Amino acid sequence: VFSSSRVSSFKRHLKTHTSERPHLCHLCLKTFRTVTLLRNHLNTHTGTRPYKCGDCDMAFVTSGELVRHRRYRHTHEKPFKCSMCKYASVEASKLKRHVRSHTGERPFQCALCSYASKDTYKLKRHMRTHSGEKPYECRVCHARFTQSGTMKIHVLQKHSENVPKYECPHCATIIARKSDLRVHLRNLHTYKAAEMKCRYCSSVFHERYALIQHQKTHKNEKRFKCEHCDYACKQERHMTVHVRTHTGEKPFTCLSCNKCFRQKQLLNVHFKKYHDPSFVPAVYECPKCGKGFSRWVLYE
DNA sequence: TATAGCGGCGCCCTCTGCTGGAACTCG
DNA sequence: ACGAGTTCCAGCAGAGGGCGCCGCTATA
Numbered sequence: 001v002f003s004s005s006r007v008s009s010f011k012r013h014l015k016t017h018t019s020e021r022p023h024l025c026h027l028c029l030k031t032f033r034t035v036t037l038l039r040n041h042l043n044t045h046t047g048t049r050p051y052k053c054g055d056c057d058m059a060f061v062t063s064g065e066l067v068r069h070r071r072y073r074h075t076h077e078k079p080f081k082c083s084m085c086k087y088a089s090v091e092a093s094k095l096k097r098h099v100r101s102h103t104g105e106r107p108f109q110c111a112l113c114s115y116a117s118k119d120t121y122k123l124k125r126h127m128r129t130h131s132g133e134k135p136y137e138c139r140v141c142h143a144r145f146t147q148s149g150t151m152k153i154h155v156l157q158k159h160s161e162n163v164p165k166y167e168c169p170h171c172a173t174i175i176a177r178k179s180d181l182r183v184h185l186r187n188l189h190t191y192k193a194a195e196m197k198c199r200y201c202s203s204v205f206h207e208r209y210a211l212i213q214h215q216k217t218h219k220n221e222k223r224f225k226c227e228h229c230d231y232a233c234k235q236e237r238h239m240t241v242h243v244r245t246h247t248g249e250k251p252f253t254c255l256s257c258n259k260c261f262r263q264k265q266l267l268n269v270h271f272k273k274y275h276d277p278s279f280v281p282a283v284y285e286c287p288k289c290g291k292g293f294s295r296w297v298l299y300e
Numbered sequence: 301t302a303t304a305g306c307g308g309c310g311c312c313c314t315c316t317g318c319t320g321g322a323a324c325t326c327g
Numbered sequence: 328a329c330g331a332g333t334t335c336c337a338g339c340a341g342a343g344g345g346c347g348c349c350g351c352t353a354t355a
Contacts, residue, residue, distance in 0.1 A: 035301080037349070058346095063304055065346075072345055087343090093308060094343070101342070115340090120310070122340070129339070143337095149314070150337060157336080173334095179317055180334065187333080212332095 153177075171209055188212075 024031050025038060049059035051066035055074045060066045071077045071090045078088035080095035084102050089095045097119050100106070106116035108123040112130045117123040125147065128134070134144035136151040140159045145151040157163055157176060165174045166181040170189045175181045188209040195204040196211045205211040244250065250260035 060346090061348080064306065065348085067305075069346075090344085091307085093310090094345095096308095098343075118341080121312070122342095124311090126340075146338065147340095148312095149316085150339080152314090154337075176335065179319090180336090182317080183319095184333080 049061055051061070051063050052059040053066060053069060053074075055070070058069055058073075060069060068090060078090055080089045080092050082088065082095060082098055082102075084099075087095070087098050089098065100118040106118050108118070108120055109116045110123060110126060110130075112127075115123075115126055117126060128146045134146050136145040136148050137143070138145070138151055138154055138159070140155065143151075143154065145154065163176070165176060166178050167174055168181060168184055168189070170185075173184060175184055189207060192206050192208070195206065196208065197204050198211065198214055203214055205214065253260050
């Protein structure tokens with residue numbers, strides 16, 4: 001519905017309802033309703049940019065572009081304010097796009113999967129996951145990437161001299177990526193309400209990093225002590241074998257002669273020596289008297 | 301009639317951050 | 328040798344900035 005106090009404006013408005021476009025661009029055959037529109041269009045062909053910015057070298061085809069540019073780059077005036085947060089933008093379309101992050105509206109539906117995006121660019125970018133297109137190539141190693149940002153990180157991490165590093169403020173661990181530092185903090189330095197017990201003593205912790213550091217202090221302890229004698233060792237599996245010397249347990253049986261052993265390794269040696277025809281016993285010969293020994297220990 | 305001002309659509313870009321598999325380390 | 332934990336890495340989506348171009352209206 002158009003209304004105007006002036007007849008000329010009304011007549012001009014009526015023209016917008018006709019498909020009449022009498023002004024032809026002789027370079028691309030596009031037609032325009034008014035001379036001004038044609039001239040602006042011709043400027044895009046010739047590169048003529050009459051509207052020059054007073055604060056930088058940029059110049060534009062239309063005055064509107066110049067105003068917008070100045071708002072973005074120089075005045076930072078943002079007339080479009082979001083009613084739900086502090087966001088403000090130079091353009092109405094940007095506010096419209098921003099509001100979707102509040103409403104969750106996703107008007108751009110992918111034709112191939114359930115994904116829908118809030119703006120056209122994200123949908124276009126998403127479509128690369130279906131097409132497999134990787135438009136960004138690393139100049140150094142020619143690896144290809146779906147997004148420019150991913151390539152940028154790749155170049156920074158793989159081909160740059162001053163690779164940025166992120167140091168954990170709690171334990172001084174150096175991590176290559178900021179997001180991985182976040183994962184590190186989450187996994188190792190987050191307070192957990194549930195108690196985490198030390199594997200080797202009764203200490204309890206609420207932070208994984210503290211627990212791990214504490215457990216390392218047990219590293220050189222012979223923390224496995226035999227209940228029946230003074231024997232102590234660092235590894236549980238050694239204690240398991242030792243305890244058999246007290247219980248008499250011999251769980252490994254030779255299938256050829258039914259002889260039993262405390263350790264699997266002893267059974268293997270026995271089988272090789274007495275039941276394996278290809279077995280050749282090692283002989284340690286004394287270089288002085290020529291006497292032979294079956295084991296290095298005896299030779300010594 | 302020309303121009304300023306504004307709005308709208310589209311395109312491309314950067315920065316940011318999460319995710320999951322690969323590679324590696326360590327007990 | 329093995330498994331669990333940790334870090335590396337590419338993939339991918341969210342959010343926002345900046346510009347190109349076109350159309351419309353108001354006004355000088």
